[in-house]
Amino acid sequence: MVCRKCRTALPDGSKYCLSCGAKQDITRRPRSRGNGTGSVYQLPSKTWIAVRICGWYTAEDGSIHRKTRSKSGFRTKKEALEYLPLLAVTPAQERSRHITYKELYDKWYPTHRAGESTLGCYRAAIKHFRPLWSAQLADIDVDDLQECMDDCPAGKRTRENMKALCGLLYKYAIPRHLATLNLGEYLIVGGGVSEEKRALPMEAVQALQQAGASIPYGEYIVAQCYLGFRPSELLALDIEDYDPRLRSFVGGAKTEAGRSRIVTISPKIQPIIDRLVGGRTSGPVFVSASGGRLSLRDYRTAFYAALDAIGFDNPMEESNGVIRHRYTPHSCRHTFATLLKDVPAPDKDKLRLIGHTSAEMLRHYQDVDVDSLRRITDAL
Template sequence: MKKANGNGSVSKLSGIRRKPYIARVTLGWDESTGRQIRKTIGTYVTQKEAQKALIDYLDNPYDLDLSNILFKDVYEKWSKLKYPKVNHSAILGYQSAYNNVEKLHNMKIKDIKARHLQEAIDSCSKGQATKKKIKFLFGQMFAYAMQNDIITKDYSEFVDIGKASEESKREPFSNKEIELLWKHIDDIEFIDTILIMIYSGFRIGELLELETKNIDLVNMTMTGGLKTEAGKNRLVPIHPKIFPLIEKRYNKDNQYLIINFKGKKMKYDNYYKEKFIPIMEQLNMEHRPHDCRHTFATLLSNANANATAIKKMIGHESYATTEKIYTHKDIEELRKNVELIK
């Protein structure tokens, strides 16, 4: 065994232990007692592993305090650098990802291998979007740990989150979930957009394309829609519950109702990844944007709204383009039906 002139040693601890062999390094001598000042490198299952750890340390000394740093400590150090550079929604996403791998929090990061990361992913009951965020968090944290000589290998690249399953069944938001969205209307950025979709039936792309010129605050209507002939330029009365949300966002100087921090139209991917997913993760919900549209249709149906009115506001193909001439009577009929939603 290499002892490097007395600079380290390997010994076996007493008792029955899972890792009975301990490797220590000599940092100096206590002048008053003449005893060695030693620090533990680690404990190991076999003598061979302990000897290798000692040799590796003596060949390339590192900060032993850093070698014992926990996963949660790396997260704390990394987040202090990362969070001031990203928006609030991104922070919520990272926090949710971290909270979903609690079993790793108190592990030394140098002891965390690919299998530990994979087990954390596999045991997560959340959807694909959450698992992607967890893997991304792993990559960020392990990169930080390597940059700061805490670890020597990045195992995060070996994590497999699997392929997205076939399009899952559309699940409307429950009444309790809708109540929770309203509860956080003042403290979670962009949560209003989810409620607007739930009470209007607009797809995410349709909401992002909605121009202020097509919003009539006086008559409380919105005209928009994409995708199909039946869905284009459909008129939807603004439900009284979301009128204050739309009114707050409305700015005639902006071309679009929903804009990014630059005052421009927000892209679908940016909205979905930076806004929608973090909100779902923070509130512990499992939904996709299209579930908002499904919720609107479900709420109308549950309130016994007129089937024709539902088709008109949703924009189904069965509502032919030739019928889309809205009279005052039409608008009032649609409004009466949309306001059936409580």
């Protein structure tokens, strides 16, 4: 053997060089990831979650908390590690936290050169994105945009205009460092109400209900399943929207039927609402850990983490080139509609609760299962 440093010939098994004294047997420590590059953890469900610190903020009480971005549901540690770089916070993402979807539209509209007829189509299309008007651009996911398209009660042409408008908005945002990806390219025009939707299964809802406050934001998910609000509508609810005497909320932002609709509260979640309101007279109902309004992005992250915590399988699937979870926060709205199926009540009242005027849209939100079909055929 030769010295690793001075290349002098050495007897086999030498630990040090007789000429330069260099140690020959060096056990190198395994290379660790650098600070700020993130970490991965295995959850009780045996799946993996990737977490990355993206900043810090000071709460009202003066305490300092970290901001994190995360993605869960990975089958292996390797998959989670490979995803870590995608959690890096870019300048575009920071800037997009200071602009809402409607503000982006208002900035883009005067710059777009098109005929009055085309501009009229875009003015009509933006109205169908109303649930996202006040959402920060950085918090909006392709599922949020797709939900607005699927909810559109108009025809296919209107949904095509919605997709075109979304693509134009992101093309305007990307070179101005407000976004890094054109989400409009991943939207599916489809057939609107014919698109398949998955409700969050009741076994998951019941497990979250039993876990109570032990799972962060788990009770928020249960509340959404029994209120039927879209994620953005749920997080927009304020204390002023709650009527303790009637035990109901007034909220919603989608259509004329959906805006300012009255949603009565199920006895199954009334204790949750009572705890969240807790004698407060103002502020959001569904608050973040710091006491402020919970963002769409943080709620989405909490949703996936909560399902992992109860060991519920929520695999990643590919749809139109986008890899996403099978169940998303929007699934809670479909769970609500599915629960309505077993309640003997007029469709018009159910439509008022869910915020639509069309029975076809009500069926769009309701999952059809074999047991439901069997009850019908057994009654023939």
